[in-house]
Structures are given as C-alpha cells and as structure tokens.
Amino acid sequence: MVASATSAGPGTTSPDPGDATRFTAARFDATWRPRLEALLGSGSAAGADLVEVFLERTDHLGVLAEQDAITSVSPAFGKGAGIRVFRGERDGFVSTNDLSDAGLRRALEQALGMLGLQLPSLAGGGLAGGFGGLADLRDFAAAKEDWLRRCPELREATGKLLEGTGLLERHGSHLQVRRGSYARDWQEVLVAASDGTFGRDIRLHQSVGLNVLAADGEHRSSVGRRYGTSGRPDDLREWNADGSAQEVCESAGTMLYADYVEAGQLPVVLANRFGGVIFHEACGHLLETTQVERGTTPFADKVGEPIAHAAVTAIDEGLSDGAFGSLSMDDEGMEPQRTVLIENGVLQRFLSDRAGERRTGHGRTGSGRRQGHTFAAASRMRNTYIAAGPHTPEELIASVDRGLYCKAMGGGSVGPTGQFNFAVEEGYLIENGQLTKPVKGATLIGEAKEVMPRISMCANDLELAAGFCGSVSGSVFVTVGQPHIKVDSITVGGR
Amino acid sequence: MTSTVTATPGQGLDAQALRASLERLAASTGIRQWDLGAACSTDISVQVDRGEAKQMKGAQRSSITIRVWNDDGLVGITSTSDLSDAGLEKALAGARDASAFGNADDTPQFSPLATAPLQELHQPLREPQGILRLLDTLKTAEADLLGRHSAIGTVPYNGLAERSSERLYLNSAGASRQQRLSTASVYLYARAEEAGRKPRSAGAVRLAYGAADLDIAGCIDEAAGRTISHLDYAPIATGRYTCVFSPEAFLDLIGAFSSLFNARSVLDGVSLSSRASIGQPLAVPFLSIHDNGLHPGNIGASAFDGEGTPTRRLVLVEGGVLQNFLHSEATARAFGVTPTGHAGLGAKVSVGPDWFEIGPTPGSGGGQPGLDRFKASEPIVWIDSLSALHAGVKASQGSFSLPFDGWLVQGGEARSIEAATVAGDIRTLLNAIVGFEGEAKVTPDGLCPHVWVEGLSITGDA
Numbered sequence: 001m002v003a004s005a006t007s008a009g010p011g012t013t014s015p016d017p018g019d020a021t022r023f024t025a026a027r028f029d030a031t032w033r034p035r036l037e038a039l040l041g042s043g044s045a046a047g048a049d050l051v052e053v054f055l056e057r058t059d060h061l062g063v064l065a066e067q068d069a070i071t072s073v074s075p076a077f078g079k080g081a082g083i084r085v086f087r088g089e090r091d092g093f094v095s096t097n098d099l100s101d102a103g104l105r106r107a108l109e110q111a112l113g114m115l116g117l118q119l120p121s122l123a124g125g126g127l128a129g130g131f132g133g134l135a136d137l138r139d140f141a142a143a144k145e146d147w148l149r150r151c152p153e154l155r156e157a158t159g160k161l162l163e164g165t166g167l168l169e170r171h172g173s174h175l176q177v178r179r180g181s182y183a184r185d186w187q188e189v190l191v192a193a194s195d196g197t198f199g200r201d202i203r204l205h206q207s208v209g210l211n212v213l214a215a216d217g218e219h220r221s222s223v224g225r226r227y228g229t230s231g232r233p234d235d236l237r238e239w240n241a242d243g244s245a246q247e248v249c250e251s252a253g254t255m256l257y258a259d260y261v262e263a264g265q266l267p268v269v270l271a272n273r274f275g276g277v278i279f280h281e282a283c284g285h286l287l288e289t290t291q292v293e294r295g296t297t298p299f300a301d302k303v304g305e306p307i308a309h310a311a312v313t314a315i316d317e318g319l320s321d322g323a324f325g326s327l328s329m330d331d332e333g334m335e336p337q338r339t340v341l342i343e344n345g346v347l348q349r350f351l352s353d354r355a356g357e358r359r360t361g362h363g364r365t366g367s368g369r370r371q372g373h374t375f376a377a378a379s380r381m382r383n384t385y386i387a388a389g390p391h392t393p394e395e396l397i398a399s400v401d402r403g404l405y406c407k408a409m410g411g412g413s414v415g416p417t418g419q420f421n422f423a424v425e426e427g428y429l430i431e432n433g434q435l436t437k438p439v440k441g442a443t444l445i446g447e448a449k450e451v452m453p454r455i456s457m458c459a460n461d462l463e464l465a466a467g468f469c470g471s472v473s474g475s476v477f478v479t480v481g482q483p484h485i486k487v488d489s490i491t492v493g494g495r
Numbered sequence: 496m497t498s499t500v501t502a503t504p505g506q507g508l509d510a511q512a513l514r515a516s517l518e519r520l521a522a523s524t525g526i527r528q529w530d531l532g533a534a535c536s537t538d539i540s541v542q543v544d545r546g547e548a549k550q551m552k553g554a555q556r557s558s559i560t561i562r563v564w565n566d567d568g569l570v571g572i573t574s575t576s577d578l579s580d581a582g583l584e585k586a587l588a589g590a591r592d593a594s595a596f597g598n599a600d601d602t603p604q605f606s607p608l609a610t611a612p613l614q615e616l617h618q619p620l621r622e623p624q625g626i627l628r629l630l631d632t633l634k635t636a637e638a639d640l641l642g643r644h645s646a647i648g649t650v651p652y653n654g655l656a657e658r659s660s661e662r663l664y665l666n667s668a669g670a671s672r673q674q675r676l677s678t679a680s681v682y683l684y685a686r687a688e689e690a691g692r693k694p695r696s697a698g699a700v701r702l703a704y705g706a707a708d709l710d711i712a713g714c715i716d717e718a719a720g721r722t723i724s725h726l727d728y729a730p731i732a733t734g735r736y737t738c739v740f741s742p743e744a745f746l747d748l749i750g751a752f753s754s755l756f757n758a759r760s761v762l763d764g765v766s767l768s769s770r771a772s773i774g775q776p777l778a779v780p781f782l783s784i785h786d787n788g789l790h791p792g793n794i795g796a797s798a799f800d801g802e803g804t805p806t807r808r809l810v811l812v813e814g815g816v817l818q819n820f821l822h823s824e825a826t827a828r829a830f831g832v833t834p835t836g837h838a839g840l841g842a843k844v845s846v847g848p849d850w851f852e853i854g855p856t857p858g859s860g861g862g863q864p865g866l867d868r869f870k871a872s873e874p875i876v877w878i879d880s881l882s883a884l885h886a887g888v889k890a891s892q893g894s895f896s897l898p899f900d901g902w903l904v905q906g907g908e909a910r911s912i913e914a915a916t917v918a919g920d921i922r923t924l925l926n927a928i929v930g931f932e933g934e935a936k937v938t939p940d941g942l943c944p945h946v947w948v949e950g951l952s953i954t955g956d957a
Contacts, residue, residue: 064843066763069600072843073593077585078558078576094553097576107553114551114626158596177764177891213765213891220892222765260894263733263918263954293544294651296686298694374554411886416651416686417694419914421898423886443887443896443916447693493896493916493954 028055028190028200030137035101036192037134039108043085044131044194046117050086051108052193052354054331055079055099056373058186059148065161065180068169073154080373085111089359093376134198140328141188141202148186150233151206157182160236164210167245173253177213182206182236185477187372191333199333205324205477206235207466210244214252221255221440223248223408223425228324228466230477235322251408251426258438261427261494267403268444268487269396269430273465274409276480278487279314279386280469281412281420282448283307287316287341288367288379289356290472296416298449299347306345308452311389314342316351318366318382324466325382325479329366332377336366341384345453353379371474378473385481389458393484396457398433404442404492405430414448421445421493443493451490459484507661508535508557510673514665516580517561520587521667528564529587530605530666532801532840533557533578539623540656541630543637545649551626559583560840562603563590569597572842593842601762603844606824606834609670609803614789616798621677621705623657629706630655633681636711640685643719646726650718652684652698657706664803664840672803678795679706683718687726695728695911697721697879697900702794702939721879724902728911731903731955736876737929738917738951739868742936742943744878744899746851749784750940751888751895752921756786756811756819758826759846765891767922768817770830777817778925781859784812786821788836788849792937796850801840806849809835814856815925821846851941855931862930866947868904875904876953878917893921915955924948 036053043051057079064072081104082095092114094107109119152160164180172178187203207228214221225248229235270278291297299307308314318327318336329335332354340348352360353368356379368377397405405428412422424442428435464481513533521529535557542549560574561583571594573586624632633655641647657679664672684698699717703709740748752767755777760766768777778784787808788796799805802824810818822830823838823846839845855861868875878901887897896918902909929947936943 063596069598070596071598071601072841073596074572074574074841075589075593076574077589080576090548090550092551092553094555096555097557097578098555107555110553114548114553116627154592154596222889222891260918263916263952265956293549295649296651374556376550376552411883413883413886415882416684416696419898421883421886421916423883423896441889441894441896441918443883443898443918445898445914445916447914491914491916491954491956493898493918495896495918495952 028057028188032190033134039104040192040194041131042119043108043112045120046112048085048087048112048115048117048194050194052084052191052332054082054373055190056081057188058372061184063157063161063182065158065165067178068162068165070158070162081107082373082376083107083111084376085115086358087115087117090115091355091376095374131194132196134192135196136198138199138329141200144202144204147202147204147233151184151204152236157236160239160241164241164245167242168210168212168249171245172212172214172249174214174216174256175212176215179211180209182208189331191331193333197333199329201328203230203327204233205230206232208236208239210248212248212252214256216256219256221252221258223252223255226466228477229322230324230326232322254438255426255440258440260441261404261439261492263492263494265489266492267400268490268492269400269403269405270482270485270487271407272459272461272483273463274467274480275406275485276385276465276482277409277412277422277467278444279482280381280384280480281414281422282446282451283314284316284381284384285414285471286418286448287350288381289350289352289360289362290378292350292360292362293356296418298418302347303349305347307347308342308345309455310345311458312342312345312452312455313340313387314385315340315387316381316384320383320464320479323383323464323479324477327382330368331370332368334364334366334368336382339365351379351381353377369473369476371476375473378471380471380473380476381469381478383464383479383481385462385464386458386483386485388460388462388483391457391459393459393461396459396484396486397430397435399457399486400430401432403430405435418448419445420448441494445491445493451487454488454490455485456488457486507675508533508663510663510665510671516583517665520584524587524591526563526587526591528667529562530664531559531561532662532664533559534660534662536658536660538656538658539626539629540654541626541633542654543630543633546634546638548630551630553626559586561586561590562840562842563587563594565591565594565597568602569594569599570602570842571595571597597842601825601843603823603825605666605668605670606802606804608805608834609664609666611805613672613798613805616789616796617791618676618796619704620675621707623659624706629657632706632711636681636683636715640683640715640719644687644723646687646689647685647719647722648688650683650685653682655681655706664799664801666803670803672799674798676795677704679703679709681709681711681714683714685718685722687722689726695722695725697725700939704794724909725900725911728913730913730957731915731953732957733954735950736953737873737947737949738876738878739932740878740946740948741880742945743938743940744881745853745946746938746940746943747881747884748895749851749853750848751884752890753848754890756821756848757846758820758822758830761820762826762829767893772817773819775817776815777812778815779862779928780815781855781862782812782815782925782928783854783856785810785852786837786848786850787852790850790852790942792942793850800836800838802834802838802844804834804836804838806836814859821848851943853941853943854935862928864930866930866932868932869907871904876912877902877904877909895919895921913956915953918952918954924951
C-alpha cells in the first residue's frame with residue numbers, strides 16, 4: 001500500500017509562549033496549549049492517572065437527489081469536547097458543547113467526581129500533579145488546511161448527483177425510484193493528554209451513493225452502492241458516475257426476477273470488496289480489546305494459536321491511500337499501525353486503545369476511534385481485510401458442486417456470543433461449478449469460531465470497499481475488503 | 496469566544512432569548528419566514544464489570560435546526576450544536592444558502608396545527624440521583640444477576656442512565672412549543688456458558704421517568720429468566736412452522752415495515768402501499784394497529800412533533816383494513832388531510848411512527864380463541880427477539896430474513912433454539928396471523944400481545 005496524504009508525517013509546532021487569553025477560538029492549534037495544560041495539570045493534581053482532552057469541530061453537508069430533482073440539502077456544523085479521566089482501570093468521561101474555560105473546567109470536575117476525585121481549589125498553573133507538560137504539537141493538519149475549501153461547492157455537488165440519477169435512468173429499466181446521495185464530513189480535532197500527547201488533525205470523508213428500486217408487477221428489487229474515500233477533496237469530481245450507475249442498474253435488473261433462495265447448509269463463495277464484511281463482523285470485532293474487556297470474544301487467550309484456516313491472513317491498518325478507514329492519527333493522538341491480526345491462520349494480536357491497554361495489557365495499535373466528542377474512544381477497526389491468496393475466483397467457483405455465490409453483500413452484525421449474520425444483496429446459485437440463476441433473500445449466519453476454519457480458499461483479487469461501522473464509540477468510517485473467498489459450509493437462511 | 500445566550504448547562508433552553516436572537520438576525524438578513532427546533536440535554540450513565548465501575552459518562556448537549564424560506568418560497572435548513580449568537584448567525588446564513596437548492600415541487604410550510612392546544616401529558620420531572628448512587632444501584636443489580644445461575648459469568652452489556660432534556664419549536668408566525676422531560680433507563684444483558692457448550696446471551700430493558708422509578712428487580716428477573724432458558728439448547732430442522740412472536744419481536748417487525756403506513760414513503764414510491772391502499776385490506780380482518788405516542792406506557796413521549804403539530808392517537812389498521820397514513824404538514828397537504836404529528840424537521844421532512852398499539856379489533860372475535868403455545872398439538876416456534884433488522888429487512892420489497900432467539904415448544908415444553916432465521920413476506924405474514932395469546936404487554940416500543948402466525952420459513956442447523 002502507498003502512504004497517502006492522510007498518513008504523511010506531522011509537522012511540529014513549538015510551544016506557544018502566549019497566555020491563555022490569546023488562544024484561537026475558531027481553530028485548534030498550539031495557542032490552546034496554556035488552557036489545555038491548565039486543565040490537564042488540574043486533573044493530574046486531583047489524583048488522576050491520566051487525563052485526556054479531545055476537541056472537535058465539524059462541518060457536514062448532506063445532499064439527496066431523487067429522480068431528477070434535488071430534494072434535500074442538509075448542512076450541519078458543530079464543536080465540542082470530550083474529557084476522559086483514568087484512575088487505575090476505571091474511567092470517567094464527560095462531553096460538552098461548551099468550549100469556554102468554565103465549560104471545560106466544569107466537564108473536568110464532573111469527570112473527576114465520577115472517580116471520587118476533586119478538582120483542586122486553585123486552578124493555578126498547568127504543570128502540577130506530576131504532569132510534565134505537553135510535547136510539541138504534532139500537527140498532521142498542516143497540509144490539509146485547504147481541504148474543505150477545495151471540496152465541491154453546493155452547485156457542483158448537486159449537479160454531479162443529478163448526473164448520477166440521470167445515468168440511472170439511461171442504464172436501468174423498470175426503475176420506480178432513482179436516488180443519489182452525497183455526504184461530506186470534515187472534522188478538525190485536537191488531542192491533548194497528561195502523558196504529553198498533543199496532536200492535531202483534519203479529516204475529510206466523502207461518500208456518494210446510488211440506489212434504485214425496480215418494480216415490474218409483483219417483482220421488486222432494491223439495490224444500492226456507496227463509494228467513499230478519505231483525504232481526497234476532488235473525490236466527487238472524479239467519481240465515475242457512469243460506471244456506478246451501470247453497476248447498480250445491472251444488479252437491480254438481475255435481481256428483479258430472482259427467486260428466493262432455498263435455505264440450508266451450503267458452501268459459499270463470497271465476492272471481493274464488500275464481501276469483506278464477513279470478516280469484519282465474524283472475526284474483526286472479536287479482535288478488538290473492547291471485546292476482551294467484556295469477556296465476549298472466544299479468542300481472548302488464543303494469541304499464537306490457530307483460529308482460522310491456514311489460508312487466512314488478515315490485516316487491519318489505517319494507512320491505505322485514500323481509504324475510508326485511513327487516518328493520520330487516531331482519536332487518542334497515536335499514529336496508526338499496520339496490524340497483522342491473523343497470519344496463516346494463527347492469531348497474532350488484538351486492536352487496542354488506551355483503555356484496552358490499561359485493562360487487558362495489549363499494546364495500543366493506533367486504533368482508538370470515536371464518532372465524535374460525545375463518545376469515549378474505543379478499539380475499533382480501520383481498513384480491515386483478508387490478504388490475497390493464490391487462486392483465481394473461477395477456481396473457487398469451480399470447486400463447488402452446489403452452493404451460493406454472494407456477489408454483493410448488505411449489512412450485518414455480531415452479537416455478544418460471537419454469533420454473526422449478514423444479508424446477501426445479490427446472490428447466484430452455484431451448480432456443478434458454474435454460476436446459474438440469481439437468488440435473493442439470503443442471510444448468512446454463523447459463529448466466528450466455527451466459520452473461520454472453514455475459509456479454505458482465497459483468490460488473488462483483493463479489493464477494498466468503504467463502509468460505516470457502528471459500535472460502542474459510535475459510527476466510524478471503515479474499509480472492509482477481501483479477495484474472493486470460499487467458505488466450505490455456512491448456514492444460509494432463506495425460504 | 497462568543498457567549499452562549501440561549502442554552503445554559505443545567506438550566507435549559509431560553510425560548511425568549513432564542514426567539515429574540517432569531518428575529519434580530521433574520522431581520523438583518525432579510526429573512527421573513529423561519530422556524531426552528533432546538534434541544535438540550537444533560538445525561539449521566541454508568542457501566543459496571545464484575546463488581547467494579549467500568550465507565551461513567553456525562554454529557555451536556557445542545558442542538559438546533561433552523562429552517563428558512565427565501566423570497567422564492569424555497570426552503571433551506573442548517574443544524575448546529577453551537578447555540579451562541581455567532582453559531583445562530585452562521586446557521587441562518589447556511590440555511591439561506593441551502594434554500595437556493597430547495598425543491599420547488601415539495602415545499603414544506605408551517606403546520607396549521609403548530610398553535611393548536613397540546614394534550615397534557617403526565618410526565619413527572621424527577622431529580623437526578625447522581626452518578627455514584629447509580630453506580631451502587633447497578634453494581635447491586637449486576638451482583639444479583641450473576642448470582643442467579645452458576646453459568647452466568649458476566650453481564651457484558653449493562654447500563655444505568657439518567658437524562659434531563661428539553662426541546663422546543665418556534666416559528667416566525669408566533670408558534671412556541673416547549674417540553675421538559677426527565678427519563679431513566681436500565682439494561683442488563685447477561686452471558687452464560689456451560690462446560691462444553693456454546694455461550695448464550697439474553698437481556699432486558701426498563702424505562703421510567705426517574706432512576707428511583709425503574710423496575711430494576713423486574714429487569715433482573717427477566718434477564719436471568721431469559722438467559723437461563725437458553726442454556727439448554729438444540730438445533731432446529733429447517734422447515735415451515737407456526738410461530739408465536741413475543742410482543743417485543745412483533746413490534747420490532749412492524750416497526751421495520753412502518754413504511755407501509757408512512758405517507759412520505761408512499762409519495763417517494765418506496766412503500767408497498769399507495770394512495771389507493773387506504774380502505775383496502777392489508778391484514779387478517781381482526782387485526783388493529785394504532786399509533787399512539789400519548790399512551791401512558793410511552794415513557795418520554797413527545798407532546799408535539801418536529802413541526803409543532805400535537806401528538807395524537809391515529810388509527811392505522813382497523814379490522815385488517817388500512818385506514819390512515821402517518822403525515823407531516825407537506826404530506827398531509829398532498830393527501831388533503833391534516834398533519835398527524837409524526838414529522839421531523841427538515842427541508843425534506845421525514846415521517847415516522849411514535850408508539851404502536853397492536854391487538855384484536857373490538858368486535859372481530861380476535862381470531863382463533865384460546866391460543867396457548869404450551870397446549871398446542873403441533874411444534875411451535877416461539878420467537879423471543881429478532882436481530883439485525885437493519886440488514887435483514889427489505890422494506891420496499893416486503894421481504895425479511897432475520898436471525899432470532901427463541902424456543903421450540905413441543906408437548907408443553909420449551910427448549911431454546913441454537914441458531915436460526917425466520918424469513919417471509921410482511922404482507923403474507925399479516926394475512927397469516929392466526930390470533931393472539933394472552934394480554935397485551937407494554938414495551939418500550941408499544942403495546943402488543945403474543946401474536947400467532949402460521950407457515951413461516953425457519954432455517955436451522957439440524
């Protein structure tokens with residue numbers, strides 16, 4: 001993978017000697033140092049093991065096109081702070097929209113109070129209670145200041161979406177509904193902690209989606225695709241609307257007359273790209289230290305042991321160029337790593353954040369992520385995928401006498417016992433090693449411990465796809481991915 | 496930094512100051528028509544892990560959505576969490592800019608009911624107990640649950656929370672709505688595992704107006720009972736079964752297909768219903784579905800919707816026949832009816848249900864009488880809870896394929912089903928209802944008895 005702008009190294013900014021009255025309210029930068037040091041010093045003096053302040057500004061734009069009209073434009077902006085205090089393995093977390101000195105101090109006082117600690121009566125200077133001050137600001141945002149300005153203006157964005165819905169009309173048939181949607185999420189963050197962490201970043205995520213509902217008498221199919229990148233202001237301009245529209249229309253047309261799948265235990269070949277949601281749901285979540293903390297992963301004591309078929313190597317990283325889950329620093333100020341989770345079937349390590357490291361002993365991996373300031377960070381996946389194998393996709397399909405080919409996946413989830421499920425949006429029967437008729441209504445269910453050893457073949461066509469993952473720290477941008485893979489047997493729910 | 500003049504932590508929203516700010520800012524920018532929805536809340540919550548505090552959280556939130564009409568009558572909105580004067584000014588400017596892209600074919604107006612009288616709700620405001628007391632309560636509850644069975648090793652998902660909140664709606668024609676609420680919730684999801692067997696999990700939730708009012712003992716009993724009942728499990732053979740949905744499961748299913756009753760979805764072409772569906776049979780002739788956000792069991796009910804329209808009880812299905820749709824101002828105008836109090840606030844206004852009441856239509860006989868799953872002559876699949884509705888429901892197609900937790904009831908004995916999915920078509924299901932069992936139960940999502948449905952496809956591992 002090539003390092004991108006989102007993973008480029010930071011600039012550093014020397015400590016600002018200015019006083020607290022000179023800070024820049026409209027921007028997060030080194031001028032916040034005195035205020036943050038005062039807060040962190042107060043928290044440390046109160047007896048906290050670690051205090052962390054997460055500041056955030058956001059700017060969101062959502063646009064919806066239906067048929068050939070723009071039907072919704074939804075801008076939103078905000079700001080806020082999340083303050084987290086650790087004492088031993090316990091933590092208190094308070095979020096607020098009030099970034100005034102009084103507001104931040106009130107939030108810190110509340111977080112300390114949760115742990116039985118009291119804010120010292122005198123706010124005083126910043127360097128107290130063993131707090132040695134903040135390091136030089138690691139400014140990952142320096143080269144990203146113009147990202148928001150470089151994104152398409154409303155007129156350009158609406159025009160591009162209408163081009164997309166127009167192309168749907170051109171390529172599709174029996175289309176009852178055509179929709180295009182665009183979301184642009186800009187976020188500036190500043191992270192400061194009493195261990196000296198001081199980092200700033202700007203993130204930009206853009207995604208565009210096309211959805212159709214096709215109907216012909218009693219036959220109906222609804223198909224959607226979403227494409228997303230990070231750190232690419234020109235993403236919407238460069239979007240291949242025609243290719244996307246063709247893909248969506250082809251799928252909708254195929255599925256319009258598909259029969260419902262017959263239920264049962266079947267071998268399954270899962271396509272590349274968003275097929276990777278199976279690993280994300282079935283195994284990835286169970287390799288987050290939040291699951292180790294809760295005692296809800298069957299893999300907690302399996303590091304160094306085989307948990308999957310030897311054909312499986314799985315990776316989670318935050319570095320891929322422009323990928324939806326890439327980031328320059330995580331939401332705890334740490335640069336992301338390339339983390340090999342499983343190598344040739346053997347569990348290598350877990351994804352960990354600050355709390356995970358304190359509570360489970362697994363070292364941090366730059367995976368502390370949160371939706372925004374109202375959530376405490378947790379160990380979360382970034383770009384997660386199964387590595388390419390030696391086979392061609394055709395070899396996988398040819399190896400199945402009777403089974404299911406899952407070309408496009410819907411969403412999925414994993415429960416507290418490790419049981420996962422996900423929907424198949426576009427499926428085909430495999431009969432005698434050949435793809436035959438399209439089928440719909442399939443749900444794949446299973447348990448990670450049972451399914452991972454059944455991934456017996458991986459093809460050579462790894463591709464990634466953007467997605468959103470909801471979990472304990474909210475909804476975050478992620479990438480899932482895989483080559484075509486074969487699962488020897490899985491429960492296919494249907495009719 | 497600019498001072499926040501319209502929301503003060505712990506003191507709530509100042510409607511007069513907000514109106515004054517908006518009127519001043521709107522006048523200075525030539526905006527003559529506007530409305531807004533604002534909310535603020537203070538939350539505290541705790542989680543525990545085997546007798547220790549795991550995480551304690553607090554949050555002060557505020558938000559506002561401003562909607563403006565430009566000189567061409569087109570609408571734009573902007574939302575923000577910044578309720579300072581500077582934030583409001585920026586939001587107003589953003590809404591005005593967005594209005595240039597308003598949809599001329601579907602422009603919302605003020606609800607004609609935005610100043611109509613509101614029904615008085617009995618919603619006692621409780622003082623917060625404080626986080627340390629919540630922590631003690633939850634620790635005790637966790638210990639109680641862990642002690643119910645030796646196989647229950649953890650309660651991995653748990654939480655006890657208190658919230659004080661306030662919301663308001665204002666518009667430039669003088670409408671002013673404001674509502675304050677206090678609510679509390681507890682959830683306990685236990686995980687149990689016996690040697691050589693798979694882990695099993697189940698839980699329960701309770702809501703109330705204050706933490707002291709929460710039925711925590713009932714929550715523990717329900718979570719323990721459900722979890723223990725799943726310890727002895729077996730796979731089920733794939734096939735067609737008569738199923739009995741728990742009230743929670745049936746309400747979840749109807750909620751996932753609520754586009755059947757949603758006028759916005761009808762106008763957008765993504766509902767299975769059409770304008771012509773009103774007055775047509777949708778289900779068996781003894782089924783009633785009402786939406787009633789005002790039911791006393793609906794903890795935290797809203798007195799008015801996002802457009803200021805009063806919340807009210809609405810008949811959706813009576814005698815199996817579709818009677819009404821849920822409406823916003825714009826959809827009601829398009830259908831020639833009055834708004835029903837189910838709108839959000841936006842340039843394109845969303846519509847959604849509040850709280851369902853489901854049961855037999857009075858005078859209809861209510862389907863097959865005397866249903867009792869423990870006395871049935873055939874095997875019955877008792878569906879306790881459905882999972883992954885976001886992934887397994889295709890609302891615009893009517894199909895569903897969903898994992899569930901439940902039991903196979905044979906000869907009066909219920910045994911947990913190891914892992915299975917239930918699949919079908921919602922319209923077929925609504926016409927395959929056999930009847931109801933037991934009294935209707937109040938749940939967080941509505942009121943419903945157990946519902947019998949015949950001939951559903953179950954996929955299992957056996």
